[in-house]
Amino acid sequence: MPVVIVENDTSQWEDQTGAVYHFPKRYSTWLVEGTEVIYYKGRIKDKGYASLRLSADPHYFGKARIGEIHADRNSTKGDLFALIENFTPFEEAVPSKIDGLYLETVPATRVKNYWRDGVRPISQADYDAILSHAKLMPPQTGQQKPKSEDDPLTFESANEGSKSSYFGTRYERRKDLRMQAIAIHGLDCKACGFDFEQAYGEHAKGFIHVHHEVPISNFGGEKAVNPATDLVTLCANCHAMVHRKKDITLSVEELKGMLRVRWVFES
Ligand SMILES: [Zn+2]
Ligand SMILES: [Zn+2]
Structure with a gap:
């Protein structure tokens, strides 16, 4: 089952877009090696991140596949790291809502809290619908430049x-x-x-x-x-x-x- 993974501009999680996704144990049912994922960001909270995002609104910004899963040795709660493979950024943001309709099917029982989940299994149809709006860039294999000052x-x-x-x-x-x-x-x-x-x-x-x-x-x-x-x-x-x-x-x-x-x- 494909999965949407949320990456916020700032969080306690040590994520690196396209390389590593850090997540709590409760999502390990969904995030297994080989799972196809779509990256999602919620609405912008800090304007300082505007230039690093494709849009200030909730949107999807890339697709990838889950690689090996490793235990976070520093976690006492069983947190995990997923290696990310084949990260393919979208050229433009795909909004979470198009013509007033969400691209993800929100279960009736989850209307209130659905968007709080950092990892959301979706149907193949929803996955295809999101990708049908996406213009894919070439897959990214480590073009990320090292940061000079604080690295x-x-x-x-x-x-x-x-x-x-x-x-x-x-x-x-x-x-x-x-x-x-x-x-x-x-x-x-x-x-x-x-x-x-x-x-x-x-x-x-x-x-x-x-x-x-x-x-x-x-x-x-x-x-x-x-x-x-x-x-x-x-x-x-x-x-x-x-x-x-x-x-x-x-x-x-x-x-x-x-x-x-x-x-x-x-x-
Ligand atoms: Zn040493
Ligand atoms: Zn060395």
Whole structure:
């Protein structure tokens, strides 16, 4: 059954359009691998987001497919992450209502609270109706540019007089891959176990570096990045250490072999 997924301009959920959808356990019946989804946004609340939306009114703005589902390791309530595949943005907003009629069939028993649901299973007919009004753009595969200022991955290594960033590949800076890597691997360091939020509290929530492990055989070659196998989450120290020598990048296993301290946090 196709599903409408809501993505608000701001929310407690760590969504990344076209890459990751973060949701509570109660929606896991609907959001399973292979489900076709349509993205929806409710009416604008903060005008500051106007330029990031296709419309200020409630509307649909893209379609995609649900990929792998991963548990949110930081959630005590069983929240989940879905990886998003094949995100295809709409060229223009498809309004929720056309000629006075909603494109989604609202069950008679749900008139009052239907639109509150963040995940809404819909009929194939409704799915087709929404898409019949949509002009599709080419599917998006990670064209999202890294944010320069506030992206923790773009700060530079000031040590040893090196001005260049030691966070080597562009994959480490790509927001969509970064969010997928965190959804899969969690927010703790895969070499030493360090967890920023556990160490520094709320201020550090969500902070971790994402490292791209380049297999020797693929070095210099272009291939699609698999966030499950090619990316790993590392703390800032371990990340700096794997990139410390210019000519060689340590594998996470090699680094673990050198480690003398492992952080163990109580959770
Ligand atoms: Zn570490
Ligand atoms: Zn790296």
